[in-house]
Amino acid sequence: MSAKNVVWHHHHVTKENRSSLKKQLPCILWFTGLSGAGKSTIAGAVEHKLFELGHHTYLLDGDNVRHGLNGDLGFSDEDRVENIRRIGEMAKLFADAGIIVLSAFISPFRADRRMVRDFVEENEFIEVYMDTPLSECEQRDPKGLYRKARAGQIKNFTGIDSEYEVPIAAEIIIKTAENSVEQCADQIIKYLKDNDLIFSKGNV
Amino acid sequence: MSAKNVVWHHHHVTKENRSSLKKQLPCILWFTGLSGAGKSTIAGAVEHKLFELGHHTYLLDGDNVRHGLNGDLGFSDEDRVENIRRIGEMAKLFADAGIIVLSAFISPFRADRRMVRDFVEENEFIEVYMDTPLSECEQRDPKGLYRKARAGQIKNFTGIDSEYEVPIAAEIIIKTAENSVEQCADQIIKYLKDNDLIFSKGNV
Numbered sequence: 001m002s003a004k005n006v007v008w009h010h011h012h013v014t015k016e017n018r019s020s021l022k023k024q025l026p027c028i029l030w031f032t033g034l035s036g037a038g039k040s041t042i043a044g045a046v047e048h049k050l051f052e053l054g055h056h057t058y059l060l061d062g063d064n065v066r067h068g069l070n071g072d073l074g075f076s077d078e079d080r081v082e083n084i085r086r087i088g089e090m091a092k093l094f095a096d097a098g099i100i101v102l103s104a105f106i107s108p109f110r111a112d113r114r115m116v117r118d119f120v121e122e123n124e125f126i127e128v129y130m131d132t133p134l135s136e137c138e139q140r141d142p143k144g145l146y147r148k149a150r151a152g153q154i155k156n157f158t159g160i161d162s163e164y165e166v167p168i169a170a171e172i173i174i175k176t177a178e179n180s181v182e183q184c185a186d187q188i189i190k191y192l193k194d195n196d197l198i199f200s201k202g203n204v
Numbered sequence: 205m206s207a208k209n210v211v212w213h214h215h216h217v218t219k220e221n222r223s224s225l226k227k228q229l230p231c232i233l234w235f236t237g238l239s240g241a242g243k244s245t246i247a248g249a250v251e252h253k254l255f256e257l258g259h260h261t262y263l264l265d266g267d268n269v270r271h272g273l274n275g276d277l278g279f280s281d282e283d284r285v286e287n288i289r290r291i292g293e294m295a296k297l298f299a300d301a302g303i304i305v306l307s308a309f310i311s312p313f314r315a316d317r318r319m320v321r322d323f324v325e326e327n328e329f330i331e332v333y334m335d336t337p338l339s340e341c342e343q344r345d346p347k348g349l350y351r352k353a354r355a356g357q358i359k360n361f362t363g364i365d366s367e368y369e370v371p372i373a374a375e376i377i378i379k380t381a382e383n384s385v386e387q388c389a390d391q392i393i394k395y396l397k398d399n400d401l402i403f404s405k406g407n408v
Contacts, residue, residue, distance in 0.1 A: 058301040069293040089273040
Protein backbone atom coordinates (compact mmCIF):
# COMPACT_ATOMS: atom_id res chain seq x y z
CA MET A 1 0.00 0.00 0.00
CA SER A 2 1.38 3.37 -0.96
CA ALA A 3 1.84 5.94 1.78
CA LYS A 4 -0.46 8.18 -0.19
CA ASN A 5 -3.38 5.89 0.50
CA VAL A 6 -2.91 5.85 4.24
CA VAL A 7 -5.54 7.78 6.13
CA TRP A 8 -3.72 10.57 7.96
CA HIS A 9 -5.09 10.52 11.41
CA HIS A 10 -4.53 12.44 14.63
CA HIS A 11 -3.86 10.27 17.63
CA HIS A 12 -4.58 12.47 20.59
CA VAL A 13 -3.24 11.54 23.98
CA THR A 14 -5.83 13.05 26.30
CA LYS A 15 -5.65 14.66 29.69
CA GLU A 16 -7.42 11.57 31.04
CA ASN A 17 -4.76 9.27 29.54
CA ARG A 18 -2.01 11.27 31.22
CA SER A 19 -3.84 11.43 34.52
CA SER A 20 -4.16 7.67 34.56
CA LEU A 21 -0.44 7.26 33.77
CA LYS A 22 0.56 9.63 36.56
CA LYS A 23 -2.05 8.56 39.18
CA GLN A 24 -3.09 12.11 39.88
CA LEU A 25 -5.50 14.77 38.68
CA PRO A 26 -3.76 17.83 37.30
CA CYS A 27 -4.36 21.13 39.05
CA ILE A 28 -2.84 24.53 39.61
CA LEU A 29 -1.81 25.44 43.15
CA TRP A 30 -1.76 29.22 42.80
CA PHE A 31 0.23 30.71 45.68
CA THR A 32 -0.52 34.39 46.21
CA GLY A 33 0.69 36.77 48.90
CA LEU A 34 3.07 39.55 49.81
CA SER A 35 6.78 39.48 49.12
CA GLY A 36 8.33 37.50 51.98
CA ALA A 37 5.05 35.73 52.79
CA GLY A 38 6.65 32.36 52.07
CA LYS A 39 5.19 31.50 48.66
CA SER A 40 8.33 29.97 47.14
CA THR A 41 9.37 28.30 50.38
CA ILE A 42 6.04 26.56 50.99
CA ALA A 43 5.57 25.75 47.29
CA GLY A 44 9.05 24.20 47.25
CA ALA A 45 8.31 22.15 50.37
CA VAL A 46 5.00 20.92 48.89
CA GLU A 47 6.72 20.01 45.62
CA HIS A 48 9.33 18.03 47.51
CA LYS A 49 6.68 16.08 49.44
CA LEU A 50 4.74 15.37 46.24
CA PHE A 51 7.89 14.13 44.52
CA GLU A 52 8.56 11.75 47.40
CA LEU A 53 5.02 10.42 46.99
CA GLY A 54 5.81 9.74 43.31
CA HIS A 55 3.82 12.62 41.85
CA HIS A 56 4.62 14.75 38.83
CA THR A 57 4.91 18.45 39.51
CA TYR A 58 6.35 21.67 38.19
CA LEU A 59 7.04 24.90 40.04
CA LEU A 60 6.69 28.17 38.15
CA ASP A 61 8.35 31.10 39.88
CA GLY A 62 10.41 34.18 39.15
CA ASP A 63 13.55 32.09 38.74
CA ASN A 64 12.41 30.16 35.69
CA VAL A 65 9.88 32.58 34.16
CA ARG A 66 11.11 36.15 34.56
CA HIS A 67 14.34 35.74 32.58
CA GLY A 68 12.90 33.34 30.01
CA LEU A 69 9.35 33.43 28.67
CA ASN A 70 8.60 36.79 30.26
CA GLY A 71 12.06 38.28 29.80
CA ASP A 72 10.65 40.89 27.43
CA LEU A 73 8.26 42.32 30.04
CA GLY A 74 8.85 45.24 32.39
CA PHE A 75 6.83 46.45 35.35
CA SER A 76 4.24 48.73 33.73
CA ASP A 77 0.57 48.02 34.42
CA GLU A 78 0.14 46.42 30.99
CA ASP A 79 3.24 44.29 31.37
CA ARG A 80 2.19 43.19 34.84
CA VAL A 81 -1.15 41.92 33.54
CA GLU A 82 0.58 40.26 30.55
CA ASN A 83 3.04 38.62 32.97
CA ILE A 84 0.24 36.93 34.91
CA ARG A 85 -1.68 36.10 31.71
CA ARG A 86 1.27 34.22 30.22
CA ILE A 87 1.98 32.42 33.50
CA GLY A 88 -1.69 31.41 33.62
CA GLU A 89 -1.70 30.17 30.01
CA MET A 90 1.47 28.21 30.66
CA ALA A 91 0.08 26.74 33.90
CA LYS A 92 -2.95 25.65 31.87
CA LEU A 93 -0.75 23.78 29.38
CA PHE A 94 1.17 22.08 32.21
CA ALA A 95 -2.15 21.01 33.74
CA ASP A 96 -3.23 19.74 30.31
CA ALA A 97 0.00 17.69 30.33
CA GLY A 98 -1.22 16.04 33.55
CA ILE A 99 1.14 17.89 35.87
CA ILE A 100 0.37 19.37 39.30
CA VAL A 101 1.54 22.95 38.79
CA LEU A 102 2.72 25.15 41.65
CA SER A 103 2.83 28.84 40.83
CA ALA A 104 4.48 31.33 43.20
CA PHE A 105 3.94 34.98 42.28
CA ILE A 106 2.65 37.90 44.36
CA SER A 107 -0.29 38.32 41.89
CA PRO A 108 -1.82 41.10 44.02
CA PHE A 109 -5.00 41.77 42.04
CA ARG A 110 -8.24 39.79 42.16
CA ALA A 111 -9.01 40.41 38.48
CA ASP A 112 -5.74 38.79 37.39
CA ARG A 113 -6.26 35.74 39.61
CA ARG A 114 -9.85 35.45 38.38
CA MET A 115 -8.58 35.53 34.78
CA VAL A 116 -6.32 32.53 35.41
CA ARG A 117 -9.07 30.68 37.32
CA ASP A 118 -11.28 31.07 34.24
CA PHE A 119 -8.59 29.54 31.97
CA VAL A 120 -9.12 26.06 33.42
CA GLU A 121 -11.89 23.74 34.50
CA GLU A 122 -13.67 24.16 37.81
CA ASN A 123 -11.74 22.60 40.69
CA GLU A 124 -8.46 22.78 38.73
CA PHE A 125 -7.54 26.19 40.13
CA ILE A 126 -6.67 26.12 43.82
CA GLU A 127 -5.95 29.53 45.28
CA VAL A 128 -3.47 29.32 48.15
CA TYR A 129 -3.47 32.55 50.11
CA MET A 130 -0.31 33.11 52.13
CA ASP A 131 -1.89 34.99 55.02
CA THR A 132 1.31 36.36 56.52
CA PRO A 133 1.02 39.79 58.21
CA LEU A 134 2.85 42.63 56.49
CA SER A 135 4.81 43.27 59.71
CA GLU A 136 6.11 39.69 59.63
CA CYS A 137 7.02 39.89 55.91
CA GLU A 138 8.79 43.17 56.50
CA GLN A 139 10.72 41.75 59.43
CA ARG A 140 11.85 38.75 57.32
CA ASP A 141 12.64 40.96 54.30
CA PRO A 142 14.68 38.13 52.69
CA LYS A 143 15.75 40.21 49.70
CA GLY A 144 15.99 43.60 51.47
CA LEU A 145 13.19 44.91 49.24
CA TYR A 146 10.98 46.33 52.01
CA ARG A 147 13.87 48.39 53.31
CA LYS A 148 14.42 49.81 49.84
CA ALA A 149 10.70 50.44 49.37
CA ARG A 150 10.47 52.26 52.72
CA ALA A 151 13.47 54.34 51.67
CA GLY A 152 11.67 55.23 48.45
CA GLN A 153 14.22 53.41 46.29
CA ILE A 154 11.54 51.05 44.90
CA LYS A 155 8.21 52.42 43.74
CA ASN A 156 4.85 50.59 43.51
CA PHE A 157 5.93 47.94 45.98
CA THR A 158 3.06 45.68 47.01
CA GLY A 159 2.05 46.28 50.65
CA ILE A 160 3.86 49.63 50.86
CA ASP A 161 2.62 51.91 48.09
CA SER A 162 0.71 49.41 45.94
CA GLU A 163 -2.31 47.45 47.05
CA TYR A 164 -2.56 43.72 47.76
CA GLU A 165 -6.14 42.54 47.30
CA VAL A 166 -6.78 39.78 49.83
CA PRO A 167 -8.50 36.72 48.29
CA ILE A 168 -12.20 36.55 49.17
CA ALA A 169 -12.65 32.80 48.86
CA ALA A 170 -9.25 31.13 48.63
CA GLU A 171 -9.41 27.34 48.70
CA ILE A 172 -6.51 27.20 51.18
CA ILE A 173 -5.33 29.80 53.71
CA ILE A 174 -1.81 29.38 55.05
CA LYS A 175 -0.58 31.12 58.21
CA THR A 176 3.20 30.99 58.13
CA ALA A 177 3.62 33.23 61.17
CA GLU A 178 1.86 30.64 63.35
CA ASN A 179 2.86 27.34 61.78
CA SER A 180 6.10 25.70 60.67
CA VAL A 181 7.04 25.12 57.01
CA GLU A 182 6.33 21.41 57.60
CA GLN A 183 2.87 22.11 59.00
CA CYS A 184 2.00 24.51 56.16
CA ALA A 185 3.14 22.02 53.50
CA ASP A 186 1.20 19.19 55.18
CA GLN A 187 -1.95 21.34 55.21
CA ILE A 188 -1.75 21.58 51.40
CA ILE A 189 -0.96 17.87 50.91
CA LYS A 190 -4.00 17.08 53.09
CA TYR A 191 -6.17 19.29 50.86
CA LEU A 192 -4.99 17.42 47.74
CA LYS A 193 -5.73 14.06 49.37
CA ASP A 194 -9.10 15.09 50.81
CA ASN A 195 -10.18 16.32 47.37
CA ASP A 196 -8.97 13.16 45.61
CA LEU A 197 -6.49 15.08 43.46
CA ILE A 198 -3.71 12.68 44.43
CA PHE A 199 -4.38 9.05 45.07
CA SER A 200 -2.13 6.31 46.36
CA LYS A 201 -0.26 4.01 44.05
CA GLY A 202 -0.01 0.30 44.65
CA ASN A 203 3.77 0.39 44.65
CA VAL A 204 4.37 3.45 46.83
CA MET B 205 9.91 25.97 68.60
CA SER B 206 8.36 29.05 67.07
CA ALA B 207 7.89 29.11 63.33
CA LYS B 208 10.03 32.24 63.36
CA ASN B 209 13.07 30.20 64.30
CA VAL B 210 12.73 27.72 61.47
CA VAL B 211 15.33 28.08 58.76
CA TRP B 212 13.43 28.89 55.57
CA HIS B 213 14.88 26.63 53.00
CA HIS B 214 14.28 25.93 49.32
CA HIS B 215 13.79 22.28 48.47
CA HIS B 216 14.41 22.02 44.77
CA VAL B 217 13.20 19.02 42.86
CA THR B 218 15.75 18.76 40.07
CA LYS B 219 15.55 17.74 36.46
CA GLU B 220 17.50 14.61 37.41
CA ASN B 221 14.92 13.73 40.11
CA ARG B 222 12.11 14.01 37.59
CA SER B 223 13.98 12.06 34.94
CA SER B 224 14.48 9.19 37.36
CA LEU B 225 10.76 9.24 38.30
CA LYS B 226 9.71 9.15 34.65
CA LYS B 227 12.40 6.75 33.33
CA GLN B 228 13.31 9.01 30.45
CA LEU B 229 15.57 11.91 29.58
CA PRO B 230 13.67 15.04 28.65
CA CYS B 231 14.16 16.41 25.16
CA ILE B 232 12.49 18.56 22.53
CA LEU B 233 11.48 16.87 19.27
CA TRP B 234 11.24 19.95 17.08
CA PHE B 235 9.22 19.10 13.95
CA THR B 236 9.81 21.57 11.12
CA GLY B 237 8.55 21.55 7.55
CA LEU B 238 6.03 22.94 5.10
CA SER B 239 2.32 23.17 5.74
CA GLY B 240 0.91 19.74 4.91
CA ALA B 241 4.29 18.03 5.37
CA GLY B 242 2.84 15.87 8.16
CA LYS B 243 4.28 17.52 11.28
CA SER B 244 1.18 17.21 13.48
CA THR B 245 0.27 13.77 12.15
CA ILE B 246 3.70 12.22 12.75
CA ALA B 247 4.14 14.05 16.09
CA GLY B 248 0.73 12.75 17.19
CA ALA B 249 1.63 9.19 16.16
CA VAL B 250 4.96 9.40 18.02
CA GLU B 251 3.24 10.77 21.13
CA HIS B 252 0.75 7.91 21.02
CA LYS B 253 3.52 5.32 20.80
CA LEU B 254 5.44 6.96 23.64
CA PHE B 255 2.32 7.00 25.82
CA GLU B 256 1.81 3.29 25.22
CA LEU B 257 5.40 2.71 26.31
CA GLY B 258 4.57 4.58 29.56
CA HIS B 259 6.42 7.79 28.74
CA HIS B 260 5.47 11.34 29.65
CA THR B 261 5.03 13.67 26.73
CA TYR B 262 3.42 16.91 25.64
CA LEU B 263 2.61 18.11 22.15
CA LEU B 264 2.78 21.83 21.43
CA ASP B 265 1.01 22.83 18.24
CA GLY B 266 -1.18 25.52 16.81
CA ASP B 267 -4.25 24.09 18.52
CA ASN B 268 -3.07 24.68 22.06
CA VAL B 269 -0.68 27.62 21.60
CA ARG B 270 -2.06 30.01 18.99
CA HIS B 271 -5.29 30.84 20.80
CA GLY B 272 -3.80 30.78 24.28
CA LEU B 273 -0.28 31.88 25.19
CA ASN B 274 0.34 33.42 21.78
CA GLY B 275 -3.19 34.68 21.20
CA ASP B 276 -1.92 38.29 21.28
CA LEU B 277 0.45 37.74 18.33
CA GLY B 278 -0.24 38.39 14.66
CA PHE B 279 1.78 37.47 11.58
CA SER B 280 4.22 40.38 11.28
CA ASP B 281 7.94 39.54 11.16
CA GLU B 282 8.38 40.59 14.81
CA ASP B 283 5.37 38.58 15.97
CA ARG B 284 6.54 35.53 14.02
CA VAL B 285 9.91 35.59 15.79
CA GLU B 286 8.21 36.21 19.17
CA ASN B 287 5.87 33.27 18.46
CA ILE B 288 8.78 30.86 18.04
CA ARG B 289 10.68 32.41 20.98
CA ARG B 290 7.78 31.81 23.38
CA ILE B 291 7.21 28.29 22.09
CA GLY B 292 10.92 27.63 22.59
CA GLU B 293 10.92 29.06 26.14
CA MET B 294 7.87 26.99 26.98
CA ALA B 295 9.37 23.84 25.48
CA LYS B 296 12.42 24.49 27.66
CA LEU B 297 10.27 24.59 30.82
CA PHE B 298 8.48 21.38 29.82
CA ALA B 299 11.87 19.71 29.29
CA ASP B 300 12.94 21.04 32.70
CA ALA B 301 9.82 19.34 34.08
CA GLY B 302 11.16 16.03 32.71
CA ILE B 303 8.77 15.81 29.78
CA ILE B 304 9.51 14.71 26.21
CA VAL B 305 8.18 17.70 24.26
CA LEU B 306 6.94 17.44 20.69
CA SER B 307 6.64 20.75 18.89
CA ALA B 308 4.92 21.00 15.51
CA PHE B 309 5.28 24.38 13.80
CA ILE B 310 6.47 25.28 10.29
CA SER B 311 9.34 27.34 11.84
CA PRO B 312 10.76 28.12 8.37
CA PHE B 313 13.89 30.06 9.37
CA ARG B 314 17.21 28.64 10.50
CA ALA B 315 17.90 31.53 12.86
CA ASP B 316 14.70 30.87 14.83
CA ARG B 317 15.37 27.15 15.13
CA ARG B 318 18.96 27.90 16.19
CA MET B 319 17.64 30.26 18.88
CA VAL B 320 15.54 27.49 20.42
CA ARG B 321 18.38 24.97 20.12
CA ASP B 322 20.53 27.37 22.14
CA PHE B 323 17.88 27.58 24.91
CA VAL B 324 18.58 24.05 26.09
CA GLU B 325 21.47 21.70 26.75
CA GLU B 326 23.29 19.94 23.94
CA ASN B 327 21.48 16.79 22.83
CA GLU B 328 18.17 18.05 24.25
CA PHE B 329 17.11 19.67 20.96
CA ILE B 330 16.31 17.17 18.24
CA GLU B 331 15.46 18.75 14.91
CA VAL B 332 13.03 16.60 12.93
CA TYR B 333 12.91 17.75 9.32
CA MET B 334 9.76 16.71 7.50
CA ASP B 335 11.30 16.31 4.04
CA THR B 336 8.05 16.23 2.07
CA PRO B 337 8.21 17.72 -1.45
CA LEU B 338 6.22 20.91 -1.98
CA SER B 339 4.28 19.20 -4.79
CA GLU B 340 3.15 16.48 -2.37
CA CYS B 341 2.17 19.03 0.33
CA GLU B 342 0.26 21.04 -2.24
CA GLN B 343 -1.56 17.95 -3.48
CA ARG B 344 -2.58 17.03 0.10
CA ASP B 345 -3.53 20.63 0.95
CA PRO B 346 -5.45 19.45 4.06
CA LYS B 347 -6.65 22.94 4.98
CA GLY B 348 -7.04 24.32 1.45
CA LEU B 349 -4.34 26.90 2.19
CA TYR B 350 -2.15 26.26 -0.85
CA ARG B 351 -5.10 26.84 -3.14
CA LYS B 352 -5.78 30.15 -1.42
CA ALA B 353 -2.08 31.11 -1.54
CA ARG B 354 -1.90 30.31 -5.28
CA ALA B 355 -5.02 32.44 -5.78
CA GLY B 356 -3.29 35.30 -3.97
CA GLN B 357 -5.78 35.22 -1.10
CA ILE B 358 -3.03 34.47 1.44
CA LYS B 359 0.23 36.41 1.36
CA ASN B 360 3.65 35.32 2.67
CA PHE B 361 2.73 31.65 2.57
CA THR B 362 5.73 29.40 3.20
CA GLY B 363 6.75 27.52 0.05
CA ILE B 364 4.79 29.81 -2.26
CA ASP B 365 5.89 33.40 -1.69
CA SER B 366 7.86 33.03 1.53
CA GLU B 367 11.02 30.94 1.92
CA TYR B 368 11.45 27.69 3.82
CA GLU B 369 15.07 27.26 4.87
CA VAL B 370 15.87 23.55 4.75
CA PRO B 371 17.72 22.33 7.89
CA ILE B 372 21.43 21.80 7.28
CA ALA B 373 22.06 19.18 9.94
CA ALA B 374 18.72 17.91 11.28
CA GLU B 375 19.06 15.01 13.70
CA ILE B 376 16.20 13.16 11.96
CA ILE B 377 14.95 13.41 8.37
CA ILE B 378 11.46 12.05 7.69
CA LYS B 379 10.21 11.26 4.20
CA THR B 380 6.43 11.03 4.42
CA ALA B 381 5.94 10.72 0.67
CA GLU B 382 7.87 7.44 0.66
CA ASN B 383 6.99 5.91 4.03
CA SER B 384 3.83 5.25 6.01
CA VAL B 385 2.86 7.14 9.16
CA GLU B 386 3.75 4.02 11.14
CA GLN B 387 7.21 3.78 9.55
CA CYS B 388 7.91 7.48 10.12
CA ALA B 389 6.85 7.28 13.78
CA ASP B 390 8.94 4.14 14.32
CA GLN B 391 11.97 5.89 12.85
CA ILE B 392 11.71 8.55 15.58
CA ILE B 393 11.08 6.05 18.38
CA LYS B 394 14.19 4.16 17.19
CA TYR B 395 16.21 7.38 17.39
CA LEU B 396 15.08 7.95 20.99
CA LYS B 397 15.99 4.38 21.95
CA ASP B 398 19.33 4.38 20.12
CA ASN B 399 20.30 7.61 21.89
CA ASP B 400 19.21 6.32 25.32
CA LEU B 401 16.62 9.06 25.73
CA ILE B 402 13.97 6.50 26.62
CA PHE B 403 14.82 3.35 28.49
CA SER B 404 12.70 0.34 29.32
CA LYS B 405 10.89 0.03 32.62
CA GLY B 406 10.86 -3.21 34.55
CA ASN B 407 7.09 -3.31 34.57
CA VAL B 408 6.34 -2.41 30.94
